[in-house]
Amino acid sequence: MKPLLIVRTGRAPDVISARHGDFPRWFRLGLRLPSPRVRIVDVEQGDPLPDPDECAGAVITGSASMVTERLPWSERTAGWIRDAMDVDLPLLGVCYGHQLMSHALGGRVDYLPGGREMGTVGLTTAVEHAGDDVLGASLPDRFHAHATHEQSVLELPAGAVALARSERDPHHLVRYGRNAISTQFHPEFSAEVMRAYIRRKHDVLREEGHAPDEMLAAVVATPAATGLLRHFVREHLHGRRDMSAA
Numbered sequence: 001m002k003p004l005l006i007v008r009t010g011r012a013p014d015v016i017s018a019r020h021g022d023f024p025r026w027f028r029l030g031l032r033l034p035s036p037r038v039r040i041v042d043v044e045q046g047d048p049l050p051d052p053d054e055c056a057g058a059v060i061t062g063s064a065s066m067v068t069e070r071l072p073w074s075e076r077t078a079g080w081i082r083d084a085m086d087v088d089l090p091l092l093g094v095c096y097g098h099q100l101m102s103h104a105l106g107g108r109v110d111y112l113p114g115g116r117e118m119g120t121v122g123l124t125t126a127v128e129h130a131g132d133d134v135l136g137a138s139l140p141d142r143f144h145a146h147a148t149h150e151q152s153v154l155e156l157p158a159g160a161v162a163l164a165r166s167e168r169d170p171h172h173l174v175r176y177g178r179n180a181i182s183t184q185f186h187p188e189f190s191a192e193v194m195r196a197y198i199r200r201k202h203d204v205l206r207e208e209g210h211a212p213d214e215m216l217a218a219v220v221a222t223p224a225a226t227g228l229l230r231h232f233v234r235e236h237l238h239g240r241r242d243m244s245a246a
Contacts, residue, residue, distance in 0.1 A: 001037070002054060002055050002056040003036075003037060003038060003039035003055055003056060004031070004033060004037055004038050004039070004055065004056050004057050004058065004059065004237065005038075005039050005040075005041050005049075005050070005055045005057070005058040005059070006023070006024050006027055006028075006038055006039070006040045006041070006058075006059050006061065007041050007043055007049070007058050007059065007060040007061065007077065007097070008023060008024060008040055008041065008042040008043065008044065008045075008047075008061050009043055009044050009060060009061050009062065009063035009065065009074070009077070009096050009097060009100070010023070010044055010061065010062060010063025010064050010065060010096060011023065011044075013064075013200060015196075015200060016193065016196045016197065016200065019196070020190075020192065020193050020196060023061045023062065023188070024038075024040050024061075026188040026189070026190075026193070027059055027061070027188050027229070029188075030187060030188045030226055030229035030230070031059070031229050031230070031232070031233055032229075032230060032233070033233065039055070043073050043074075043076070043077050044063065044065070044073055046073065049076075049077065049080045051083075052080070052083050052084040052086075052087050052089045053087060055089070056090070056237055057089060057090030057091065057092075057179075057232075057236060057237050058084065058089065058090070058091050058092070059091075059092045059093075059094065059097070059232075060077070060081075060091070060092070060093040060094065060096075060097025060098075060100060060101065060182075061094055061095075061096065061097055062094055062095030062096045062097065062186065063095070063096035063097075065096065066150075066151055067096065067099045067100055067103050067109045067151060068109060068110060068111075068151065074100060077100060077104075078100055078103060078104035079104070081100065081101055081104040081105070082104055082105070085105065085176070085177060085180060088177065088178060088179050089179065089180075090179040090180070090232070090236035090237055091176075091179065091180040091181070091182075092180075092181055092182065092183075092229075092232045092236075093181075093182035093183070094182070094183050094185075094186060094187065094188065095148075095149055095183075095184060095185075095186060097182060098153065098174065098182035098183055098184050099151055099152065099153055099184075101174075101176065101180070101182045102153040102156060102157055102160070102171075102174065102176075102182070105157035105160070105176055106157040106158060107153055107154075107155050107156050107157040107160065108153070108154045108155035109151055109152070109153055109154065110151060110152075110154050111150055111151050111152075112149065112150060112151060112152040112154075112168065112169060113168075114168060115150070115208055116148075116149070116150050116205075116208060116210075117147050117148075117149055117152075117166065117168050117169060118147060118148045118149075118197070118198065118201065118205065118210070118215065119146070119147065119148075119194065119198060119215040119218060119219065120144050120145070120146055120147075120191075120194060120215075120218055120219045120220055120222065121144070121145060121146075121147050121166045121167075121172075121185070122142060122143075122144060122166065122167070123142065123143055123144070123145050123164045123165065123166055123172055123173070123185070123225075124141065124142050124164065124165055124166075125139050125140070125141055125142075125143075125163060125164050126161075126162050126163055126164060126165060133161075133163055133175060134235060135163060135173075135175065135181060135228070135231060135235070136163040136164075136173075136175075138227075138231060139163075139164065139224055140224055143164075143222070143224035143225060144220055144221075144222045144224070144225065145172070145183075145185035145186070145187070145222050145224075145225035146185060146186045146189040146191075146193075146194040146219075146222055146225070147166070147172075147184065147185045147186065148186070148194075148197050148201075149184060152169050152171065152184060153171040153174065153184065154171075156171060156174060157176065159176070159177075160174050160175065160176045161174065161175050162174055163175055163181075169184055171184065172184045172185055173185075173228075179236050181232070183225075183228065185225055186225075187222075187225045187226050187227075187228045187229050188226075188229065189222075191219050191220065191221050191222070194219050195216055195219050198212055198215050198216050198219070199212075199216070
């Protein structure tokens with residue numbers, strides 16, 4: 001039985017993980033897959049990635065690193081993403097993983113104009129693409145999602161399409177191929193985790209001209225965004241022989 005990889009590119013801050021757990025736990029909860037079906041590969045710490053043919057799919061996590069740093073482990077993972085795309089492996093990139101997928105496939109990643117985007121943000125589906133896409137068609141016209149990022153995908157790779165956007169970032173949800181999607185937002189975040197990130201950055205946010213108390217008050221549940229994880233299992237993994245009991 002081939003596992004679903006959680007490609008770990010970073011970790012939650014200690015003050016958050018001590019109370020809420022860390023990235024792998026959040027993804028396992030959202031994907032609702034039993035632990036034996038999941039394999040964690042910590043690329044930031046040097047774990048080697050298996051051949052794409054040896055896994056059922058992969059979720060690429062967020063990170064405190066920046067894609068533009070082009071760290072050796074990150075560039076190796078970008079090469080693996082290209083290999084995975086060649087065999088149509090189901091892929092879901094989130095935040096750093098989203099940016100790394102676009103970078104790997106020829107897009108441009110850099111700092112988001114206007115600075116950090118953080119908190120529960122309103123997203124709008126891209127009507128010109130979403131209606132013709134199974135994922136896009138499953139989303140409401142407007143929905144909420146949790147976000148925290150300084151860099152973003154500024155230019156999509158050739159052939160990629162954006163399925164949802166925020167007021168500041170036109171590429172919050174992207175499809176690259178039949179089985180490859182990515183999100184700038186965090187479908188794995190709960191409302192409490194989002195609040196914890198805002199509290200941790202409270203002073204920095206004020207210095208940057210944000211209103212952290214208002215951001216905290218605006219945090220709400222994000223069922224449509226969270227549902228994307230189950231959509232990934234249902235549409236891209238469920239029905240594949242190796243994950244048929246998921």
